[in-house]
Amino acid sequence: MAAVFFGVVILQVLTSVLSFPSGAPASTCVDMMPRHGGILPQPNPAPYTIQTSSATLQPGQPITVVIKGPDYSGVLLEARSGSDTKALGTWQTPPSNTKFLECSGNQQGAITHANTNIKNNSTVYTWIPPATAKSIFFMATIAQQRSVFWVNVKSPTLTQTGGGTSLDVNNSAGRTATPVLILLVVLMANVHCLVA
Numbered sequence: 001m002a003a004v005f006f007g008v009v010i011l012q013v014l015t016s017v018l019s020f021p022s023g024a025p026a027s028t029c030v031d032m033m034p035r036h037g038g039i040l041p042q043p044n045p046a047p048y049t050i051q052t053s054s055a056t057l058q059p060g061q062p063i064t065v066v067i068k069g070p071d072y073s074g075v076l077l078e079a080r081s082g083s084d085t086k087a088l089g090t091w092q093t094p095p096s097n098t099k100f101l102e103c104s105g106n107q108q109g110a111i112t113h114a115n116t117n118i119k120n121n122s123t124v125y126t127w128i129p130p131a132t133a134k135s136i137f138f139m140a141t142i143a144q145q146r147s148v149f150w151v152n153v154k155s156p157t158l159t160q161t162g163g164g165t166s167l168d169v170n171n172s173a174g175r176t177a178t179p180v181l182i183l184l185v186v187l188m189a190n191v192h193c194l195v196a
């Protein structure tokens, strides 16, 4: 009897989606799958969407991210590119009841819950793109309660705009062309002097 009781207790601990009430462990960085033998994710589509403050990326320009949908208690949030599982960019000061999780050697590579307190659409995450990012999306595992969670919740893909507006492109082309032209003229004048 005692053995059965302990077995049940251990199973319950293992199967709780929030078996890590103080946040997802680093072992979940890659597959973003809560470890709880037996309990499967809810089928997608999730009742959640990930909304971003911008549809485009500019290196160094912060982007805010909000998870819209029912209140949730557990979260694991990363920015990724393509099929790469590396957690990209730098999350900024985590909102209340959340914290950083080091993923891919990046200390601010992911955000997870710090406790089981309610998070909702007032919970705003801020992220800064890496200089090299051309195209990224946000990916989350979201737990509504102990045994109800969704994996693979994705935002639309954000792409880096081609280095500014067309006006900037034309201007910078003009700015580059003029000095190059002057340099050429000076060089040719010098060559002419040397030859002469």
Ligand SMILES: *[C@@H]1O[C@H](CO)[C@@H](O)[C@H](O)[C@H]1NC(C)=O
Binding pocket: 118, 119, 120, 121, 122
């Ligand atoms: C979000 O949750 C917090 C804490 O539970 C609560 O104070 C706030 O009113 C909620 N906001 C919305 C928009 O539901």
Ligand SMILES: *[C@@H]1O[C@H](CO)[C@@H](O)[C@H](O)[C@H]1NC(C)=O
Binding pocket: 068, 069, 070, 120, 121, 122
């Ligand atoms: C946030 O959630 C609350 C409660 O679920 C909802 O009434 C409100 O419209 C939501 N706000 C936004 C901006 O989605």
Ligand SMILES: *[C@@H]1O[C@H](CO)[C@@H](O)[C@H](O)[C@H]1NC(C)=O
Binding pocket: 166, 167, 170
């Ligand atoms: C920039 O240059 C391109 C091609 O030279 C031109 O089609 C476009 O209208 C220019 N844009 C502006 C804002 O001047």
